[in-house]
Amino acid sequence: MLDAFLGPLQETYFQKALIGGSIVAVVAGVVGCLVVLRRMAFLGDALSHAMIAGVAGGYLVMKMFFGLEAHAPGMLLGSLLAAIATVALISFVSRVSRIKEDTTIGIMYTGIFALGVVAVSIFRHYIHIDLMHFIMGDILGVADSDLWVSAFTAAIVLTVIILFFRHFQIATFDPVMAASIGLPVLLLDYLLTVCVSLVVVSAVSMVGVILVVGLLITPAATAYLLSDRLDRMMVLAGIFGITSVVGGLYLCVWLDSAGGGAVMLFCTLQFLVVLAIAPKYGLLARWLRLKRLVPQQVVEDVLTTILRHGQTTPLPVIRNYVESAQGDLRKALRRMVQDGLIVEEGAGYQLSEDGRKEADKVLRAHRLWEAYLERIGTPKDELHTTAHQLEHIGGTADYLDERLGGTDKDPHGRTIPEPR
Amino acid sequence: MNTELAPDGRAKFAVDVQHLTVSYHARAALLDVSVGIEHDQLVGVIGPNGAGKSTFIKAILGFVKPDLGTVRINGRNVQKVKGQVAYVPQRGSVDWDFPITVQEVALMGRYQKIPWYQTPGRRDREAALEALEMVRMADFADRQIGELSGGQQQRVFLARALSQGSDILLLDEPFAGVDAATERAILDVLGRAKEAGKTLVVVHHDLATAAEYFDKLILIKQRMYAYGTPEMVLQEELLSKVYEGRLRIFADLKTGGASAGKVVETAKEESDA
Numbered sequence: 001m002l003d004a005f006l007g008p009l010q011e012t013y014f015q016k017a018l019i020g021g022s023i024v025a026v027v028a029g030v031v032g033c034l035v036v037l038r039r040m041a042f043l044g045d046a047l048s049h050a051m052i053a054g055v056a057g058g059y060l061v062m063k064m065f066f067g068l069e070a071h072a073p074g075m076l077l078g079s080l081l082a083a084i085a086t087v088a089l090i091s092f093v094s095r096v097s098r099i100k101e102d103t104t105i106g107i108m109y110t111g112i113f114a115l116g117v118v119a120v121s122i123f124r125h126y127i128h129i130d131l132m133h134f135i136m137g138d139i140l141g142v143a144d145s146d147l148w149v150s151a152f153t154a155a156i157v158l159t160v161i162i163l164f165f166r167h168f169q170i171a172t173f174d175p176v177m178a179a180s181i182g183l184p185v186l187l188l189d190y191l192l193t194v195c196v197s198l199v200v201v202s203a204v205s206m207v208g209v210i211l212v213v214g215l216l217i218t219p220a221a222t223a224y225l226l227s228d229r230l231d232r233m234m235v236l237a238g239i240f241g242i243t244s245v246v247g248g249l250y251l252c253v254w255l256d257s258a259g260g261g262a263v264m265l266f267c268t269l270q271f272l273v274v275l276a277i278a279p280k281y282g283l284l285a286r287w288l289r290l291k292r293l294v295p296q297q298v299v300e301d302v303l304t305t306i307l308r309h310g311q312t313t314p315l316p317v318i319r320n321y322v323e324s325a326q327g328d329l330r331k332a333l334r335r336m337v338q339d340g341l342i343v344e345e346g347a348g349y350q351l352s353e354d355g356r357k358e359a360d361k362v363l364r365a366h367r368l369w370e371a372y373l374e375r376i377g378t379p380k381d382e383l384h385t386t387a388h389q390l391e392h393i394g395g396t397a398d399y400l401d402e403r404l405g406g407t408d409k410d411p412h413g414r415t416i417p418e419p420r
Numbered sequence: 421m422n423t424e425l426a427p428d429g430r431a432k433f434a435v436d437v438q439h440l441t442v443s444y445h446a447r448a449a450l451l452d453v454s455v456g457i458e459h460d461q462l463v464g465v466i467g468p469n470g471a472g473k474s475t476f477i478k479a480i481l482g483f484v485k486p487d488l489g490t491v492r493i494n495g496r497n498v499q500k501v502k503g504q505v506a507y508v509p510q511r512g513s514v515d516w517d518f519p520i521t522v523q524e525v526a527l528m529g530r531y532q533k534i535p536w537y538q539t540p541g542r543r544d545r546e547a548a549l550e551a552l553e554m555v556r557m558a559d560f561a562d563r564q565i566g567e568l569s570g571g572q573q574q575r576v577f578l579a580r581a582l583s584q585g586s587d588i589l590l591l592d593e594p595f596a597g598v599d600a601a602t603e604r605a606i607l608d609v610l611g612r613a614k615e616a617g618k619t620l621v622v623v624h625h626d627l628a629t630a631a632e633y634f635d636k637l638i639l640i641k642q643r644m645y646a647y648g649t650p651e652m653v654l655q656e657e658l659l660s661k662v663y664e665g666r667l668r669i670f671a672d673l674k675t676g677g678a679s680a681g682k683v684v685e686t687a688k689e690e691s692d693a
Binding site: 037163164166167169170172173174176177179180181182224227228229230232233 | 481482483502503505507509513514515518519520521524528531532534536537540564580584
């Protein structure tokens, strides 16, 4: 059992994948927080696709002018330029034409991706880029040069984010205020775009073009479900990035599957687990909150039942009049005792001062509705049931009273309680 | 600088707009607007949709380059000195799910004064907390902003504006989409800010409450129609010119009583969207 964990750690390829993947995942998670909060996820996807043209261009230029084969920094620079060109094209087209930004992003990145694919296949005799490798990534085949490139970009990007944390925070949260205190909001936008491009470029060699956007946004979104502060969200996103890589790599070794796919699969499962059980924003928490909620209608029905009964009311009587599942009714009663609306007395329940007030209010609404329903010609046998539904609508009593012109008796001749 | 000074040594006007003309694509958003807002006033900016109110806000924040004219804040050109006006955004423009706490929002008011290589210090935290206390939100310091009620949210942003330390606050529709009780609570905070020596410029939509809430009103629609006390501004003649007959009932607007008039939209298309 232990061997399943320790075994892979002996292998150099696994160590390199672990280190390289973790570096990339940490910085992707941190930057991803800003991407998620700014709703730039689609742009991240676009940048990853566009960079293939840059990689091909960088490869070609370095080979033709300097005779260097697969020069990593050259390709990095090329992809960065391609990313920036894509963003510039996107903002240009969406500014000068009526085409909206999401469509523009779609057009531009597929176009530039296509350009890259065509270029790679035309110059296949000069440049040796494996398109499959590019699209699927190869985390288990991380080269030393890849490690250095990703360490270098990660250092730069993390430094920028930490140094300008406040600036990014305010420019994301409230750009108008940021501009009003003299921050260069546009420059910060560009800086962030460059950071995202750098992260995407260094992550593509590990998980591939298609999955890289997941590495960018999924750990960040997972952290978003757990934290109410941006700094904590960033730390958590970094941690989730690392756990995705570690978990994914083991998954890949044990299942003998594709590396990038296993990493993203683990990352997504991790997200789903957090989505289910996050203490505040999780589905379970939400469900529990809803379940704990006692419907106002049940509360009001209990109050009026006790009021009508006139004395200490035993549970069976309440159950007889109040429509509610058995467990729910007990819960409602417990909650009402806690809220001080009713008190438990021997074999039943009695209204408290506040409860009496509330009950009067509902009763008043009920009788006013009955009087009004009769006035507008509702059949007599429907008066009670209809009024029983309508009495729970808030803020109607005074209106009805006004329309009825101050009646103090309902159709059954009972007194309508005065407001208090 | 050739600005007149008030007896207490401050510039005569908190906000001094002279001949402000701003155009987009050869259409004037603001035309020759001149107004001098005195210190320690609660001023409402009113006008129909598309009247250039948001351009007016941008101009006071120094975001637009005027075709003609100047905006001076405390006697200093707004284009040259940033951050003199504290801005409170419209509720609808804020992402309430943003991972940020009440205290962090208040702390943002201090960001301008913190050099970029430093983190907020104890003094900044204290100033933020002080501002929160002033709007009675200190107890909520660690809450995420989305958990608050509408009025509380508005107060947090007021605290941010207060901790910014500027004596001029610009509020964009603070009463939009809040209930009557909240409106009262916000108004109360505005009043106390005014007492503390702030000048508040508030963009406001509801004519029915304008007279009651503000010391002075600015009525704009592209150009300046009136600036003065509510009695002076809420003249039937003026309003019918600005609102072009879309305002049916004028009676009682000036007194701001319970029977105050309503803005009635007729089928007439807006000509100036």
